[in-house]
Amino acid sequence: MDIHLSGAQATPAERAAIDALLGRPTSRWRGGDREHAADSRYAHGGQSARARRHLLLPALHAVQDAVGHVTRGAVDYIAQRLTVPPADVYGVASFYALFEMHESPPTVAHVCDDVGCLARGAGELIASLERTCGPAGSPCADGRATWKRSPCLGLCERAPAALMRRAGEGRTDATLAPATAGMVHDELHGTSAPTRVMDSVPQRGESGLRLLSRVGVVDPTSLHDYLSHGGYAALAHAFLLGPEGVVKEVTESKLMGRGGAAFPTGVKWGAVLRASALPHHVVCNADESEPGTFKDRVLMEEDPFAVIEALTVAGFATGATMGWIYIRGEYPEAHDRLAHAIAVTRREGLLGDNVMGRVGFSFDIELRKGAGAYICGEETALFNSIEGYRGEPRNKPPFPVSEGLFRLPTAINNVETLANVLEILKGGSEEYLKLGLDSSRGTKLFCVAGNVTTPGLYELPFGATLRELLALAGGIEGGRALQAVLLGGAAGSFVTAEDLDVPLTFEGTRAIGASLGSGVVLVFDDRVDMRAIVRRIARFFRDESCGQCVPCRVGTQRQEEALGRLCAGASRAGRDEALLLIDDLDRAMRDASICGLGHTAAVAVQSAIRKLNLFAVEAP
Amino acid sequence: MSGEPREMTITVDGAPVRVREGATLLEALRAHGVDTPTLCFLENLTPVNACRVCVVELQGARTLVPSCSRKAEEGMVVSTDSERVRHARKLVFELLGSSVDLSNAGPEVARWSARYGADPARFGAPAPAASEGSRDHRHAGHHAAPDPAVAQTVAQPVKVDNDLFVRDYSRCILCYKCVEACGGDAQNTFAITVAGRGFDARISTEFAAPLTDSACVFCGNCIGVCPTGALVFKSEFDLREAGNWREQDQTVTRTVCTYCGVGCNLELHVQDNTIVKVTSPLDHDVTSGHLCIKGRFGFEFVQVRERE
Numbered sequence: 013m014d015i016h017l018s019g020a021q022a023t024p025a026e027r028a029a030i031d032a033l034l035g036r037p038t039s040r041w042r043g044g045d046r047e048h049a050a051d052s053r054y055a056h057g058g059q060s061a062r063a064r065r066h067l068l069l070p071a072l073h074a075v076q077d078a079v080g081h082v083t084r085g086a087v088d089y090i091a092q093r094l095t096v097p098p099a100d101v102y103g104v105a106s107f108y109a110l111f112e113m114h115e116s117p118p119t120v121a122h123v124c125d126d127v128g129c130l131a132r133g134a135g136e137l138i139a140s141l142e143r144t145c146g147p148a149g150s151p152c153a154d155g156r157a158t159w160k161r162s163p164c165l166g167l168c169e170r171a172p173a174a175l176m177r178r179a180g181e182g183r184t185d186a187t188l189a190p191a192t193a194g195m196v197h198d199e200l201h202g203t204s205a206p207t208r209v210m211d212s213v214p215q216r217g218e219s220g221l222r223l224l225s226r227v228g229v230v231d232p233t234s235l236h237d238y239l240s241h242g243g244y245a246a247l248a249h250a251f252l253l254g255p256e257g258v259v260k261e262v263t264e265s266k267l268m269g270r271g272g273a274a275f276p277t278g279v280k281w282g283a284v285l286r287a288s289a290l291p292h293h294v295v296c297n298a299d300e301s302e303p304g305t306f307k308d309r310v311l312m313e314e315d316p317f318a319v320i321e322a323l324t325v326a327g328f329a330t331g332a333t334m335g336w337i338y339i340r341g342e343y344p345e346a347h348d349r350l351a352h353a354i355a356v357t358r359r360e361g362l363l364g365d366n367v368m369g370r371v372g373f374s375f376d377i378e379l380r381k382g383a384g385a386y387i388c389g390e391e392t393a394l395f396n397s398i399e400g401y402r403g404e405p406r407n408k409p410p411f412p413v414s415e416g417l418f419r420l421p422t423a424i425n426n427v428e429t430l431a432n433v434l435e436i437l438k439g440g441s442e443e444y445l446k447l448g449l450d451s452s453r454g455t456k457l458f459c460v461a462g463n464v465t466t467p468g469l470y471e472l473p474f475g476a477t478l479r480e481l482l483a484l485a486g487g488i489e490g491g492r493a494l495q496a497v498l499l500g501g502a503a504g505s506f507v508t509a510e511d512l513d514v515p516l517t518f519e520g521t522r523a524i525g526a527s528l529g530s531g532v533v534l535v536f537d538d539r540v541d542m543r544a545i546v547r548r549i550a551r552f553f554r555d556e557s558c559g560q561c562v563p564c565r566v567g568t569q570r571q572e573e574a575l576g577r578l579c580a581g582a583s584r585a586g587r588d589e590a591l592l593l594i595d596d597l598d599r600a601m602r603d604a605s606i607c608g609l610g611h612t613a614a615v616a617v618q619s620a621i622r623k624l625n626l627f628a629v630e631a632p
Numbered sequence: 633m634s635g636e637p638r639e640m641t642i643t644v645d646g647a648p649v650r651v652r653e654g655a656t657l658l659e660a661l662r663a664h665g666v667d668t669p670t671l672c673f674l675e676n677l678t679p680v681n682a683c684r685v686c687v688v689e690l691q692g693a694r695t696l697v698p699s700c701s702r703k704a705e706e707g708m709v710v711s712t713d714s715e716r717v718r719h720a721r722k723l724v725f726e727l728l729g730s731s732v733d734l735s736n737a738g739p740e741v742a743r744w745s746a747r748y749g750a751d752p753a754r755f756g757a758p759a760p761a762a763s764e765g766s767r768d769h770r771h772a773g774h775h776a777a778p779d780p781a782v783a784q785t786v787a788q789p790v791k792v793d794n795d796l797f798v799r800d801y802s803r804c805i806l807c808y809k810c811v812e813a814c815g816g817d818a819q820n821t822f823a824i825t826v827a828g829r830g831f832d833a834r835i836s837t838e839f840a841a842p843l844t845d846s847a848c849v850f851c852g853n854c855i856g857v858c859p860t861g862a863l864v865f866k867s868e869f870d871l872r873e874a875g876n877w878r879e880q881d882q883t884v885t886r887t888v889c890t891y892c893g894v895g896c897n898l899e900l901h902v903q904d905n906t907i908v909k910v911t912s913p914l915d916h917d918v919t920s921g922h923l924c925i926k927g928r929f930g931f932e933f934v935q936v937r938e939r940e
């Protein structure tokens with residue numbers, strides 16, 4: 013392969029940003045290495061430079077952060093340094109919403125217009141922003157800033173939300189929630205707005221909490237604090253049990269994945285432990301982009317050392333030497349907390365060679381940041397993203413346990429799943445099994461948002477009813493009537509007041525044709541325009557489809573159009589035609605798409621049509 | 633390791649079929665004479681299983697599976713013409729037919745579309761074509777709400793940026809074949825890629841630069857694999873534009889390329905005593921269907937009769 017460059021030159025700022033990541037090129041050969049300092053003799057253009065392709069996404073972030081967009085010169089320079097063809101660099105960069113491929117102002121406000129925020133005033137916020145700063149994408153503040161619409165930012169409990177991104181030296185990203193149009197306007201004009209502090213965890217400090225027990229109790233930047241609250245007891249116990257023992261304990265606990273697919277974690281770990289190809293990898297899936305979901309963010313922000321410890325346990329149990337945390341790009345605070353926790357644990361011998369004194373157990377963690385792509389939460393898309401390819405899901409089989417990250421045996425788990433492992437090891441699986449119902453054991457985090465009195469993250473044993481959960485959140489705000497609850501996120505479905513007694517378990521929700529998904533409980537009162545909500549969901553899938561397979565790439569587009577016709581008030585014949593199309597699309601996407609995004613792209617839409625009877629014909 | 637490849641038995645539409653170990657379901661179906669539509673599959677490329685038109689129903693699987701990439705396993709029970717299979721295939725043809733110009737995609741595509749009763753028009757009249765270059769620069773993620781009265785398409789002006797071939801992406805079904813042929817499966821040039829995301833995904837060079845400014849070496853191997861006529865010889869494009877492309881009047885002559893000693897087989901497509909395009913057989917053991925710029929495009933001198 014020959015790298016053909018356009019001749020565009022990277023600016024000094026772009027080079028500096030890329031060199032800061034990759035190291036300065038030590039030879040005049042392309043791809044000069046960051047690992048081999050003194051190299052002037054041989055070219056790194058070959059295998060060894062290509063093996064660094066996984067640095068492509070971090071390199072693109074470096075450029076975006078430095079100058080606010082990805083230029084031709086920067087693409088060429090990255091291509092040269094990593095021996096990745098410029099077309100490939102471009103193909104990857106243009107896949108992500110957070111990379112600007114055209115000249116763009118250094119300050120950008122990403123304003124959430126997704127379902128949770130729509131229920132809490134995002135529509136008004138955006139309308140007012142349009143008046144003061146112009147339409148989305150137009151320059152404001154003398155061309156130094158702009159704002160854009162964003163899908164869910166994972167801040168729904170404090171809706172409406174915005175994410176401020178700033179490029180240039182000394183840059184910082186920051187979230188703004190709850191946000192007002194005035195605050196966003198001020199931030200765009202360089203005067204930082206005062207933030208209102210709001211509690212994301214109303215149960216904070218209560219006894220009986222497990223996954224949330226340390227939230228608000230420990231200092232999330234202090235390893236010492238974590239250790240004095242039971243930190244690293246789980247890893248110590250894991251060392252006593254040995255890898256097989258840990259897998260056995262986790263299997264017996266019946267722990268099921270909390271990322272949405274509810275797969276038994278013990279089975280997954282056992283398969284990786286036994287896999288013969290080496291080395292093994294463990295991955296913590298912190299992409300959390302399902303609209304309405306914010307649980308993993310809270311855990312990472314408030315209890316980051318627990319995430320590190322849990323991933324280390326997973327590494328020990330599966331015989332892995334390398335762990336990865338893939339966090340969505342919209343979580344600056346959680347990212348920094350994790351980065352800090354990794355640095356501290358590494359310094360204290362809790363990562364690296366002979367972890368915590370265990371001779372022969374070497375394990376380290378890399379933190380990787382997504383760049384605005386829901387699909388990268390799908391496990392195989394996530395692998396491709398880390399590896400420096402477009403975040404397109406792979407066909408399964410082969411499954412990650414045999415061919416995952418870098419085509420090696422990989423155990424990938426959601427943040428909340430991993431948090432449960434600490435509880436299981438500390439208390440034993442027998443104790444763990446005491447909580448819950450049916451095969452849904454332990455406790456569950458619920459992301460309660462929308463029109464409730466006290467939105468926030470709640471922890472309850474599996475089996476509590478939806479009614480109980482809503483009561484805990486203070487009921488519907490202002491005593492209004494409940495219109496609908498979106499259970500499980502955009503990939504989940506709508507339920508109504510008649511379903512309030514459903515036990516919140518995997519089985520219970522399945523029995524009413526819904527799903528627990530990622531624990532989203534998004535509440536809509538009787539004022540919310542549900543048609544707008546459903547259209548937003550259809551738009552979400554159209555925006556987030558990776559575009560690889562026909563049923564989903566074109567199907568999500570056609571679904572949005574058909575829904576648009578329904579909302580525009582079609583004739584009876586037109587309505588029936590559109591409903592039939594949506595049915596047909598649903599079946600094809602469910603049956604023939606490659607991944608879960610396509611499989612579920614019509615689920616919420618269908619449940620809105622059926623359950624909420626949104627497009628009923630008016631009586632003549 | 634034993635020398636003899638092992639065989640196994642699967643059931644296809646109720647009948648037992650013996651296949652060699654490691655074969656895909658598609659190989660089994662073809663050997664058994666089941667006509668199975670494919671769009672993104674080609675023998676000489678790595679399966680990307682993206683178009684989903686080859687799906688079959690596999691007993692015990694929650695969703696349909698792509699026969700082109702799914703390996704056969706002992707005891708598998710497969711249905712190729714169930715209601716679910718027919719529905720999925722019909723929808724794929726409808727979705728493509730409603731968004732892409734398939735008029736040069738060949739008789740098989742038309743035949744399959746008809747077989748499954750595809751009616752692309754039911755999604756509405758096509759939206760106006762995109763202006764030049766606008767699809768090339770769509771940002772991933774948020775987009776303005778579409779006009780629900782019409783069906784969005786990939787229609788856009790043809791890209792003519794060199795003398796040898798044109799790119800008519802209004803005909804592109806995004807099968808990834810050209811990207812594979814240009815990249816690791818044949819040419820190792822990596823001039824083109826899939827860019828963007830979702831319905832806005834497209835084949836592109838870096839920043840949509842003209843081919844002449846890209847890494848392209850004009851081997852034409854992308855043309856050789858394109859199933860829909862999105863990538864065509866300039867000679868073919870011009871004749872089609874003039875309404876003078878007459879495949880039925882063309883002869884195909886097999887010969888060996890004279891430029892070097894490799895021995896690539898060429899198929900010269902001749903109309904009115906003029907070479908109009910050059911292909912190479914997929915099953916040729918030297919080329920696997922792939923050529924270089926000389927074999928592919930270096931035919932002009934043959935037909936220059938006068939020297940001035």
Ligand SMILES: Cc1cc2nc3c(=O)[nH]c(=O)nc-3n(C[C@H](O)[C@H](O)[C@H](O)COP(=O)(O)O)c2cc1C
Nearest residue numbers: 269270271297299300301389390391425426429608
């Ligand atoms: C479109 C899509 C998005 C997903 N996003 C996430 C995500 O953000 N976080 C997550 O943990 N799992 C997500 N998943 C599920 C993962 O593919 C995978 O099942 C999960 O990470 C496994 O971990 P678990 O067993 O601990 O749940 C997603 C799946 C799909 C199809």
Ligand code: SF4
Nearest residue numbers: 558560561564607610
């Ligand atoms: S279902 Fe959608 S997101 Fe998944 S692979 Fe297909 S196009 Fe991509």
Ligand code: SF4
Nearest residue numbers: 814848849851852854
């Ligand atoms: S002509 Fe050859 S090098 Fe150029 S894009 Fe096509 S396959 Fe790639």
Ligand code: SF4
Nearest residue numbers: 804805807808810858
């Ligand atoms: S240009 Fe042709 S070969 Fe390339 S993706 Fe489109 S249809 Fe497939």
Ligand code: FES
Nearest residue numbers: 124128129165168
């Ligand atoms: S942050 Fe707006 S919907 Fe989640």
Ligand code: FES
Nearest residue numbers: 681683684686700
């Ligand atoms: S031919 Fe099998 S998915 Fe396209």
